[in-house]
Amino acid sequence: MSRVFNVAIVGVGIGRSHLVEGYVPNADKYKVLALCDLNVERMTPIADEFNVERRITNFDEILAMDDIDIIDICTPPGLHYPMVMAALKAGKHVICEKPLVGSLAQVDEVIAQEKISKGKLMPVFQYRFGDGIEQAKAIIDAGIAGKPFVGTVETMWRRGPDYYAVPWRGKWATELGGVLMTHAIHQHDLFTYLMGDVKRLFGRVATRVNAIEVEDCVTASLELENGALGSFTATLGAAEEITRLFLTFENVTFESDYEAYNPGAKPWRIQPRNPETAARIDALLKDWKHVPSRFETQMARFHAALLGEAPMPVTSADSRRALELVTAFYHSSTTHEDVALPIASDHPRYQSWVPPQFRAA
Template sequence: MSRVLNVAVVGCGIGRSHIVEGYLPNTDKFRVVALCDLDEARLDRLGEEFGVERRVVDFDDLLAMDDIDVIDICTPPGVHYAMVTEALRAGKHVVCEKPLVGSLEEVDAIMALEKSAKGLLMPVFQYRFGDGIEQAKTIIDAGIAGKPYCGTVETMWRREAPYYAVPWRGKWKTELGGVLMGHAIHPHDIFTYLMGDVARIFGRVATRVNPIEVEDTISASLEMRSGALASLTATLGSVDEITRIRLQFENVTIESDHSPYNPGRELWKILPRNDEIKARIDKLLANWRHVPSRFQTQMARFHDAINGKGELPVTSADSRRALELVTAFYHSSSTHTEVVLPLGPDHPLYQSWVPVEFR
């Protein structure tokens, strides 16, 4: 039987969701034994709520704790790179919220460090998990969907002044971007997870909703490596909130549940082209086993990976693909040109997509 791993959560904002959705449903796999946050009042509130007695404000204190197996980084994006690097060098397993780091150069450095690290690194893309998305992925991977034709992703969310009252939000230095980085990155990851790599992008970003440094509205036209075409649109100025992913293949149309923050939870709309395709799908999914959504499944599969019982559910390579799309998006918008992927060290934004005046 695999042992229960001791976890330290760094950052008591989204870190609370990691505890509630990820660790508490997996108490046979994980135990949260330490918390870290610069805000001592928030640190104490979370510690009292979940009975975690070990509370520190200095990240280095966690690195020195020999009984900590996993460090879960839930801090603002601007400090992810340093924390991930230090935790891996300390021999810890690492979970890190999106975005993993702030440039392609940094993600490549992290991937190089992983090769000699004792622990495993798992970036967070919790929207990938749940019955809806996993059934779609199963149908595609089985070859039933056939040739991909086109797809659309709409990330229509709402963020107003109270959201940006948090000091690090809406700023290039700390958030590293806007709707493209902190919000639509999830549906865009789902899209490439299902449709494959992007070959070319023409994108535009704009700040139209809020008085902030970063963008809150985006749109792009994509050509996929497969030849399929796609469009991505997102805003933080929607009246209602939906996340809608619609994919058209040769044999099926697939459309996500429209829940903005948990699109994998409910079953997706799967429309087969004919009765033969429907029969193949029905047979494939006949003995389907429920997949809990979001952090619950991602953390459970992380535990399996640590114990050699499966692959990492999300990898640094997945984060690189997401950040490569972000980099290409910003470059296309600023230059008004189409950008060809993949991007390497010779790309002008390889070291940072953040505008020079905000670095």
């Protein structure tokens, strides 16, 4: 019988999605023993719905529970860093929603702590999982796609005053960024996951849709280490919500489904250049087994990684790569220069990408 890990979820907003999509379908692998949230009125019906007995308002109580194996952090972004560090130091395994932390300096501290901690850390990038994204990845990894040429990512979503009525949203101190940080970060991760590491980025950010501190429109031009080129565009002012990745390789062109919040689930449009490539793809995918999307597969693979049966499905290094893009975006938009990656500790935005006027004294 497989080991069952005991979980405490901290923050029941997106935390409820972790329950519904991640832990309930993997009930043979996890048991949620506790919920932790400052809002008892919001937490109580969710705890009742899923028969979670422990309803906690103090994070330190969760850290002290000897029977909790995993702390799943689903709080506003500004709280991630201290909670992740405290959980690792307490010897817990940690799952943390994006963004993992609020600077490259912080993510490097987390990586250093992880190396000496008993527990393992898995950042959340649930869009990586599902038939569409994994078939594309399999074709690329098999060498069938060939050399990457160009790719685009379009994140056309809609957020208005009702969304930003939640007090922590739209503010640098608590959300740590806007569409670039909270919304498009998933799709930009998918781009590098499939196309390769970014070498240089020239970007622009703007606030055009909402009366908020952070950005709600972005665009960028990218050069990859392998020579491919890319472009990112995102807005929170779209009339129709779509997410689209369009990736052109030497032998294959991939186009994602337009589903805004689950672009990896349905099979992508795969266009081979010639019959020979088509035959190789058909042979590779002939016995394909369905991969559930989002949290269901990410949590299942985390369980396998904890047992030592598989690699970690998402790593702290993956989060650092994503946060490098964020850092480069903000710096380029301010300086009107392109930014070289990777970003080291001597970079002016290494300690924080938050504009100086919004940083804590």
